[in-house]
Amino acid sequence: MTFNEPRTLSARGVSKNFGEVHALREVSIDIPAGQSVAVMGPSGSGKSTLLHCLAGILMPDAGDVSLGDEPVSLSSDSARSRLRLERMGFVFQDGQLLPELPALENVALPLLLLGRPRAEAFGRAADWLDRLGLGGLERRRPGQLSGGQAHRVAIARAMVGSPAVVLADEPTGALDQATGAEVMRVLTATAKGAGASLVVVTHDPTVARWCERHVEIVDGRVLTDVAAEAA
Amino acid sequence: MTRVTRVAPLLLRGRISTGHGVIDVLAIAAFTLSSWLLLVVLAGVNTFLHRQLVPPAGFLQAVGAGSVDGVQQLPLWTVLAACAGVLLVVPVLTLGAAAARMGALGRDQRLSTLRLLGVTGGQVVALSALETMLAALVGALAGMVGYLVTLPLWSAIGFQASPLSAAEMMLPPLAIAGIVLLQVVLAGLSSVTGLMRLRISPLGVARRQPRPALKAWRFVLLPIVVVAWLAVAPMLNLQRQVVFGASVVVVALGVFMGVINLVGPWLLQLLGVALSRSGRPATLIAGRRMLADPKGAWRSVSGLAFIGFTGGALASVPALTSDQVDPLVRILADDLRTGTYLTVAIAFLVAAASTLLNQAAAVLDRRLELRQLGNLGVPVRLHHSIRVVEVIAPAALAALGSGGLAVFFLGLLPKVGSDHLGILGFGSALVAGVALVWLAGEACRPLVRAAVS
Numbered sequence: 001m002t003f004n005e006p007r008t009l010s011a012r013g014v015s016k017n018f019g020e021v022h023a024l025r026e027v028s029i030d031i032p033a034g035q036s037v038a039v040m041g042p043s044g045s046g047k048s049t050l051l052h053c054l055a056g057i058l059m060p061d062a063g064d065v066s067l068g069d070e071p072v073s074l075s076s077d078s079a080r081s082r083l084r085l086e087r088m089g090f091v092f093q094d095g096q097l098l099p100e101l102p103a104l105e106n107v108a109l110p111l112l113l114l115g116r117p118r119a120e121a122f123g124r125a126a127d128w129l130d131r132l133g134l135g136g137l138e139r140r141r142p143g144q145l146s147g148g149q150a151h152r153v154a155i156a157r158a159m160v161g162s163p164a165v166v167l168a169d170e171p172t173g174a175l176d177q178a179t180g181a182e183v184m185r186v187l188t189a190t191a192k193g194a195g196a197s198l199v200v201v202t203h204d205p206t207v208a209r210w211c212e213r214h215v216e217i218v219d220g221r222v223l224t225d226v227a228a229e230a231a
Numbered sequence: 232m233t234r235v236t237r238v239a240p241l242l243l244r245g246r247i248s249t250g251h252g253v254i255d256v257l258a259i260a261a262f263t264l265s266s267w268l269l270l271v272v273l274a275g276v277n278t279f280l281h282r283q284l285v286p287p288a289g290f291l292q293a294v295g296a297g298s299v300d301g302v303q304q305l306p307l308w309t310v311l312a313a314c315a316g317v318l319l320v321v322p323v324l325t326l327g328a329a330a331a332r333m334g335a336l337g338r339d340q341r342l343s344t345l346r347l348l349g350v351t352g353g354q355v356v357a358l359s360a361l362e363t364m365l366a367a368l369v370g371a372l373a374g375m376v377g378y379l380v381t382l383p384l385w386s387a388i389g390f391q392a393s394p395l396s397a398a399e400m401m402l403p404p405l406a407i408a409g410i411v412l413l414q415v416v417l418a419g420l421s422s423v424t425g426l427m428r429l430r431i432s433p434l435g436v437a438r439r440q441p442r443p444a445l446k447a448w449r450f451v452l453l454p455i456v457v458v459a460w461l462a463v464a465p466m467l468n469l470q471r472q473v474v475f476g477a478s479v480v481v482v483a484l485g486v487f488m489g490v491i492n493l494v495g496p497w498l499l500q501l502l503g504v505a506l507s508r509s510g511r512p513a514t515l516i517a518g519r520r521m522l523a524d525p526k527g528a529w530r531s532v533s534g535l536a537f538i539g540f541t542g543g544a545l546a547s548v549p550a551l552t553s554d555q556v557d558p559l560v561r562i563l564a565d566d567l568r569t570g571t572y573l574t575v576a577i578a579f580l581v582a583a584a585s586t587l588l589n590q591a592a593a594v595l596d597r598r599l600e601l602r603q604l605g606n607l608g609v610p611v612r613l614h615h616s617i618r619v620v621e622v623i624a625p626a627a628l629a630a631l632g633s634g635g636l637a638v639f640f641l642g643l644l645p646k647v648g649s650d651h652l653g654i655l656g657f658g659s660a661l662v663a664g665v666a667l668v669w670l671a672g673e674a675c676r677p678l679v680r681a682a683v684s
Contacts, residue, residue: 057347057433078351084433085349096344100245110348112238141245 008032009054009165009197014063014073016049016220023049025220026063033164036188036198038208041217047201048169050217054199055088055167056080067164085113089158089166089196091187093173096154097142103129103153104138110161128156132186148179155187165197172207184210235354239361242341253678254333254595255366261330261588262370263377266414268323268577270378270402272316273410278399279309282391289393294558301559308391308566315574317485321492322534322581327414329530329585330370331363331421333592347433355431360422367418371411378407388573390566445525449497452490484540491536491633492529498632499625500525506624513616520621528621531589532629534582535664539634582664586671590622594675598682605683614679622672623665630661 009031016024023046031037041047052058054065056072065072067087072080089110090096097106104125111121129138132152142150151171158166171187172180184200188210191198200211208214209228216224282290283305294301342355350358382397389395402410460483499521506518521528594601601614 052434055433078353081346081349081351081354083349084347088349090347092347096340096347098242098245098341098344100341101241102245105241105245109238109241112241113235113348113350115237118237 008068009199010064010066011050011054012064012066014050014053014060014065016046016053016058016060022220024053024060027217027220027222028063029215029222029225031165031197031199033197034192034195035213036191036200036211037213037215038211039199039201039215039217040203040205040208041223042203045217046220047203047217049220051167051169051199051201054165055090056083085110086161087164089161089163091151091154091158091166091168091171093170097150097157099142102139102141103134103145103156106142106153107156107160110157114161124160125156128160129153132156132190146179147175148182151175151179151183152186155183155190159190159194159196162194163196165199166191168198168200170202171200172202172204177206180204180207235350235358236361239358239365242358243362243365254592257588257591258330258333259366259370259373261326261333261584262367262414262418263373264580264584265323265327265330266371266374266410267377268374268581269320269410269414270375270407271400272319272323272577273406274378274400274402276309276312276316277402277406278395279305279312279390281399283309287391287393289389290391290562293392293562304559304563305391307563311567311570314482314485315570319574319577319581321488322537322578322585324417325530325533326581326585326588327367327417328421329588329592331367331418332425333588342431343433346431352431356423356426359426360419363422364415364419367415368411371414374414375407375411388569390569392562445497445500447497449493453494456486456490487636488537488540491540491636492533495533495536495629495632496525496529498628499528502624502628503528506620513613514620517617517620517624520617521625527589528625529629531586531622532582532625532668534578534585535626535668536629536633537578537582539630539632539661539664540637579664579667583667583671586622586626586668587674590618590672590675591678594678594682601679601682611680611683614683615676618672618675618679619669622668626665626668630664634661 011027011029014024014027015022027046027050029037029050039047039050049058053060053073056065056075060073063073067083070083070087072083075083084090098109101109104122107125107128108121111124112118116124126138129135132155134149134152134156137145137149140149142153145153154171158168166187168187172183175183184207187200188198198211200207202208212228214224214226214228215222286302286305290301290305342359345355345358346352382400385395385397385400387394463483503518503521503525506514507522509515509518604614605611
């Protein structure tokens, strides 16, 4: 069974407030299967909030989010958790790897949580690490890896469950420029190869350059939404 | 749920093989001590229960002609042992709860990451509780082994003019299994209760509500108990009503301990306010930390408060033992003293373990903060100074406060006064207790150094 069948990640009129702060104001966006989108904007513009709403981490105050025909924003916390586990992959700024687990187990974790047999989970995890140039580093813990290597482990973990969409929040924020470029090359190529949509939140134009589409958010509203060539 | 339990051993193994192993080893050691002491306390009560039915030969021989009357008094020993047991069970179980809390340390990032990956809030709590229960099981089984192995050593201690035997101190297997199970279940409950206070989202872990300041009503209980005691104490005459009087004293000890446990955190909050007005950085920071969590600070030293109060009781025992002609009363007085020493020794162990556990937990909990302060150029010795104030101030308040209360209340008892030997013993108990707490705090010195570097 694969989960990367064509699905569109969709937000319709999404608004989100934090007290008096209007983080998102009626944002609508459709992300077709296999497309990579960079969500850009200055600090505090609402780009991370949008990503969190798309992932079902935050519930919008108004509007809907759906993945294909599955509602994201209307379902229960446990249903949203299941959706994240089965359909989504994540790459965050600090990698969000479990420090006590070796790289192999970190990558295998989503599959184990999905109930896949141990041998299959570890086999696929090893395969993904190998594909991302981390063969031989399976037993190393995140603290024993370089920043770039740890991010590639996070990418492997995001991809191992064949997600429909990969969500990345400032994935290169903690890396130097060269390593950041390498991580983006691997991330976009891997998502493309697997047919997964990719949403990258960044404030850095050099990072956004790796994506096919650029969405700029300012004060919680979509200011521009253009193909990369036109950006 | 079954899917989540599949990853539990993976996470546990990873945790043990990384730096968190230190926390888990300490937590397991605390569970071991807790279950061992729980078994010992219950075995003691069980022994006296058994001796009610089969009086020991040494006792019958010692009471001689009054043996019929003596046998009728045997339930008193059971009552006294049960009272001591009740007083000890609370700090022992608190130690277990502290171990469960400590086991949850350093899991914040892991919990939020698992939520991000799609594990539900309930599953995360279950996973964490399962880990804690596994640690509790390992600790409880080790404690059980410790209890079984040390059974023959009890023959060195005598009660009712007869040494305790290993056979007497051996609890029925079902009871032992029940206590192990109880330890595991309580650890799980402590873990779940602790996690319920947290909001675990995929973006991080946050406390649901800030801890509210403790209210002054806690202090009101103290005068109520004082008035009640002032009414009861003059009616007691331990020379004539030794059995009844001793029972009242032991029950009163329990009541006072309960009240001290309620008043103590509030007094520590006051102490925190006073310390935080200091111009010395170490005193100021220690005061602020005390203010932030007075209950937590009290947990570290509540065992010492118990020692202080029991020490006060110890000071009065010599007056009871002198010039007793009745062999039954003499045996009872000797046993009261032995029992008190034993109870104090157990309380010492619990206090030492609690302090070590809480201090180590505090250091590990603040690792990031310590490192950041180190980066800013804050010298390590400041952290050591903060710890000394943080440890000694509540310990001294707990020991001296509860000790003072004990001297005051026991002084009200007619014909039971403190003699020099008693005061010496009492003072030594307090000094040893505070010194032990200080030593337990100092044992965390390498942890602080490692965190800063």
